[in-house]
Amino acid sequence: MQNELHTVRLTINGKQFERDVEPRTLLSDFLRHEIGLTGTHVGCEHGVCGACTILYDDQPVRSCLMLAVQASGHAITTVEGLAKDLKELHPLQQAFWESHGLQCGFCTPGFLMTLVAFLDTNPNPSENQIRAAISGNLCRCTGYQNIVKAVQLAAEQMRAGAA
Amino acid sequence: MKPAPFEYLAPDSLEEAVSLAAQHGDHAKLLAGGQSLIPAMNFRVVQPAMLIDLNRVTELRYIRQSEGGALAIGSMTTQHELEIDGLVPDRVPLLSEALPHIAHPQIRNRGTLGGSLVHADPAAELPVIALACGARLKARSLEGERWIEIGDFFQGMFMTDLAPEEILVEVVLPPMPAGTGWSFMEASRRRGDYAMMGVAALLRLNGEGVCTSARLVYLNAGDGPVDARDASASLLGSKPTAATFEEAASIASQKEIDPFGNIHATVDFQRHLAHVLTRRALEQASGRAQRSKAN
Numbered sequence: 001m002q003n004e005l006h007t008v009r010l011t012i013n014g015k016q017f018e019r020d021v022e023p024r025t026l027l028s029d030f031l032r033h034e035i036g037l038t039g040t041h042v043g044c045e046h047g048v049c050g051a052c053t054i055l056y057d058d059q060p061v062r063s064c065l066m067l068a069v070q071a072s073g074h075a076i077t078t079v080e081g082l083a084k085d086l087k088e089l090h091p092l093q094q095a096f097w098e099s100h101g102l103q104c105g106f107c108t109p110g111f112l113m114t115l116v117a118f119l120d121t122n123p124n125p126s127e128n129q130i131r132a133a134i135s136g137n138l139c140r141c142t143g144y145q146n147i148v149k150a151v152q153l154a155a156e157q158m159r160a161g162a163a
Numbered sequence: 164m165k166p167a168p169f170e171y172l173a174p175d176s177l178e179e180a181v182s183l184a185a186q187h188g189d190h191a192k193l194l195a196g197g198q199s200l201i202p203a204m205n206f207r208v209v210q211p212a213m214l215i216d217l218n219r220v221t222e223l224r225y226i227r228q229s230e231g232g233a234l235a236i237g238s239m240t241t242q243h244e245l246e247i248d249g250l251v252p253d254r255v256p257l258l259s260e261a262l263p264h265i266a267h268p269q270i271r272n273r274g275t276l277g278g279s280l281v282h283a284d285p286a287a288e289l290p291v292i293a294l295a296c297g298a299r300l301k302a303r304s305l306e307g308e309r310w311i312e313i314g315d316f317f318q319g320m321f322m323t324d325l326a327p328e329e330i331l332v333e334v335v336l337p338p339m340p341a342g343t344g345w346s347f348m349e350a351s352r353r354r355g356d357y358a359m360m361g362v363a364a365l366l367r368l369n370g371e372g373v374c375t376s377a378r379l380v381y382l383n384a385g386d387g388p389v390d391a392r393d394a395s396a397s398l399l400g401s402k403p404t405a406a407t408f409e410e411a412a413s414i415a416s417q418k419e420i421d422p423f424g425n426i427h428a429t430v431d432f433q434r435h436l437a438h439v440l441t442r443r444a445l446e447q448a449s450g451r452a453q454r455s456k457a458n
Contacts, residue, residue: 006171023171023214026205045164046202047270059243059272065201066273069171070218114269135354136267 008072012037013081021068028052030068031078039079039109043138050137053110054078060117079109082116091161092116092154101150103141111137115151123159125151166204173216177223177303180330183215185305188327191215195239195278198270223277223332226250232338238277238331242289243268245276255296255336257345257363261288264347267355277331280316283323283387286357290317291388292347293334295363295380301333302326317387343367344452346444349382350436352427358383359428360436362415364444366403368452374398379411379444381437384420391415394441403449405442412441 005020012035019034026045031037031054043051045064052064055077082090089097092115102108111134118125118133125133130151131144139147172187174180184193191213194200203209217223223239226248234254236245242265245251245258252259265271265279265288279289280300293300298313302325309329316324325331339345349361365378377395380388394415398407415437422433 004170022168024166024168024204026165026201029165045205047198047266050267050269053269056272060269061272062198062269064205065197067171067197067201067214069173070216118268132354133268136269 006069006072008068010071010073011075013077019068023067023069025068026064027054027066027068027071027076028063030071031063031076034068037078037080041106041109043106043110048136048138049107050110050114051107053113053137055113055117058117060114077113077116079112082112090116091157092119092150095154095157096147096150099146099150099153101142101146107137107139107141111139111147115154119151119155119158123155123162125155127152164205166201167207167210169211170213171216172213173219175219177220177330177332180215180217180220181303181305184330185328187213187215188329193217193281193330195281196241196270196274197278198266198274199278199282199284217330228254229335234336234338236276236334236336238280238333239275240277242271242274242276242279246271254338256339257296257347257365258292258336260345261292261347261363264288264349264351264358264361276334280334281323281325281331283317283319283321285320285385285387286383288347288349288358288361288382291361291363291380291382293336294388294390295365295378296336296339298337299335300331301335302329303332304329314390320386339365340367342369342452342456343376344448344450344455346447346451348440348444348447350440356427359425360384360422360433360440362437362440362444364441364448366398366445366448366452368403368449368456370456372402372453372456374401374403374407377411379415379441381415381420383433384422384437386421389420391419394419398445403445403452405446408442408445408449411445412438415441 009018041051043049047062054063192211194214194216223237225237227235229235246262300311302309344366346364349358351358361382363380367376377398379391394411416434424430
């Protein structure tokens, strides 16, 4: 029977959710429409722009290339899960702000999720390593320079914070 | 940009998956990493009535040593898992060199070795690496196991020897013989884009420094990975020099590849790239072969 609903039970930003979904519902659309977390953006729906990048079991992946049904039993982090609370941004978000690493902001959640994972395993990256890490995220506004600066600033702050 | 409706099954075991493939193979697609299949479904260029998701079949994710020092890799092993595993650069450095060129890290976190081989995109890196290394593929169906030599596997653009009721379960990569040098190079407009041209080169030198075996395999050069037999044969029996590399590069780029051209590169430019990349790759492979002999 086509389009029979499947029950999905998953964790998003630390909270448990249970919903019934069609198999064809993309994870990106599920997060935005079913759960109301619209920070994850949809740009190309074929995996090249990176705007939909989220963390899936701590790994950055394209949510437009996953089905919501696949995520049952898994843990997802979206951009809404980065800041501790409304008063304190994640150091990476703070660095993007201070370095003017965003203009329209459409690509930004995808960059943040990619970079959070990257900085976790590369706390002291070179510029080349940063540019390689963000090669899967497209930005039409900034020309990438200030994004790179934001990452360098964030890396420095996070190393200092960890010390 | 949303998929058409379909049924979805997610078996927990290989046995269950094989049984489902037997029942539904004619109207179902197997879902591996989904990094090629789901975009196609989002565009609706492909509309399977059913998806059999292999991501819960954990027994298909492994990297193990096999007899004779070969590497046996479960088909659902992700490209990222291959990038971080210690056995891979040791046994099959050609694979390690190619992996970072595949798309982007986010894609490699989901994309699988088996999925890429079965998808058989002529522009993909893994089919080229598998062919260059002489991989052996193991397929399972209700009938049992079938071993496929990589030379017989690719049958055309997006077409392989795999039957609809078969599942690719393992890829075996033989160890590189002593004295072998390797190189993988590709040229793309931006980092992570599909390459306009790419080549995997393997070169083996004997004790006197004479080339006793060579392999040159190209991507985006035809309707599947292109094995330039004449070009590699031209290297045999002599010591590698700039002149022999130039000769091999000429033969491969002018006579053996059949690129189609695309929005990023004309056919002429693809041939030009093939020529330059072949020369560079052979230089690198030759240097590595010599260092490998010295060790």
